[in-house]
Amino acid sequence: MSIQVMAKVWAQSQASGSELLLLLAIADFSDDQGHAFPSVATLAQKIRMSPRNTQYLLQKLEAGGELEIRRNAGRGGSNLYRVQTLRPENLAGGCNSLHPTPATACTPPPQPVAPEPSLTINEPSEVAPKVRAKRGKKQEMTLAERKAQCEAEGVPVIPSDSAALRYAKSAGIPDDFIELAWKAFVTRYTEDQPDKRYADWAQTFANAIKGNWLKLWRFDDGSAQYVLTTVGVQEQRAQGVNKPAKRDWV
Known part of the structure; x- marks a missing residue:
């Protein structure tokens, strides 16, 4: 202060x-x-x-x-x-x-x-x-606009070699947790905060994974594995599936 x-x-x-x-x-x-x-x-x-x-x-x-x-x-x-x-x-x-x-x-x-x-x-x-x-400055846009742009260009919103996926792999975060995080991320920025604008949504998602913004998982010392938190389980149930669907965004 x-x-x-x-x-x-x-x-x-x-x-x-x-x-x-x-x-x-x-x-x-x-x-x-x-x-x-x-x-x-x-x-x-x-x-x-x-x-x-x-x-x-x-x-x-x-x-x-x-x-x-x-x-x-x-x-x-x-x-x-x-x-x-x-x-x-x-x-x-x-x-x-x-x-x-x-x-x-x-x-x-x-x-x-x-x-x-x-x-x-x-x-x-x-x-x-x-x-x-x-x-030169990248154009800022909403996530919905970015998804529409990527669809028109025939490219994924999150590339397969993105910083988010590289970090998840190096940290040992399961793929289905990352898929769940993406679904929650999309919900946040298309429904809860649809006017939010970023110049680089792939990097923003990477930041969300690194910082565990959505609080979907934690590391369990006993099993030495990542497990879903209560918030993660709730989000998983909200998606209506026991496990996230096959990845369709990279």
């Missing part, structure tokens, strides 16, 4: 209501440069709203320029956020572009009396957008 970031949000943000509450929640997780990577579910719980509404508010804050979102760039495949009120000119006491009536001419304060020199350094994220623009 950064008191400095929260203070900047209170002083400079033009957001209000639920958007301001969400921005403050992110600030509560952030470091002194405004960077944080809480999951959408964690943020939703913190502001007492549904994940879908939380996702909508995140998009509004991003569109309004108060929040930078680098998708899948955080720990465990979560989004990496940066509170945009923490711009160098704001921290140094110069022109404040978020102020309701910004000054027409601003003179930077003398360097020896800069109020918060530790926060005015050039951060890597300041130049990251330019670097990404040069390399």
